[in-house]
Amino acid sequence: MGARAIIAGDGALPGLLAAAGPALIVRLEGMPGGTDGADIVARLERLGALFSDLQGAGVTEVCFAGAMRRVAVEAEALDAVTRDLLPRLTKAMGQGDDALLRDIVAIFEGQGFTIRGAHELRPDLVAPEGAIAGIPRPEGDAARARGVLAALGPLDVGQAAVAAGGQMLGIETLQGTDAMLRFVGRTAPGSGGVLVKRAKPGQDLRVDMPVIGPDTVLLAADAGLSGIEVQAGHVLLVDPDAVCASCAARGLALWAVP
Known part of the structure; x- marks a missing residue:
């Protein structure tokens, strides 16, 4: 080898x-x-x-x-x-x-x-299906963001979106997830919304697998969100223990769905 x-x-x-x-x-x-x-x-x-x-x-x-x-x-x-x-x-x-x-x-x-x-x-960094930290939030906002990402995926727009109360608050573009979360925090503080992060349809996970880490959790909390949903088996958790600790400290739920 x-x-x-x-x-x-x-x-x-x-x-x-x-x-x-x-x-x-x-x-x-x-x-x-x-x-x-x-x-x-x-x-x-x-x-x-x-x-x-x-x-x-x-x-x-x-x-x-x-x-x-x-x-x-x-x-x-x-x-x-x-x-x-x-x-x-x-x-x-x-x-x-x-x-x-x-x-x-x-x-x-x-x-x-x-x-x-x-x-x-590092297969140990891949998000497993189910609750990872806290209790998953009701389906509505996550489903809304998930649907928008599915529609935009073929256009190569982004891997993440935020929804609250059925409304879209942010969609990731070239600037990245962190910039989107800062935008949501400025324009819709305290929304209690959900960040959804998923691979784009047909995306080559070998070179562009979506990632969240402790900083993502902190930015989501600062933006006033209540939870993060990721795609099971398709998103990396950089330092899972630190991610879970950040969720617990900030009161955010984290879960993974297919």
């Missing part, structure tokens, strides 16, 4: 995955989280060099973990491999994040790497 590499973005998830076994940490310049602690520092403009570094280190498995963002590409820094891939990647970017991630997976697989999902390395 070959070596494993974690292409690490921001947040605690890369470190939690590294604890699952030996892995090289790859950090991309310009991404959240910086480059501290990296075994390999890479640039998007030099994918050819990254592939060579990984293959030279005997890497056969790659896992993408942590928050990342699109960054500007410096044309003068492109190596030959990236220059050849750029039209393909540019086309995928114009089709949304899901299309871009699918293309990135295909490119890495084309180089001989097996893509492993965070849920495969």
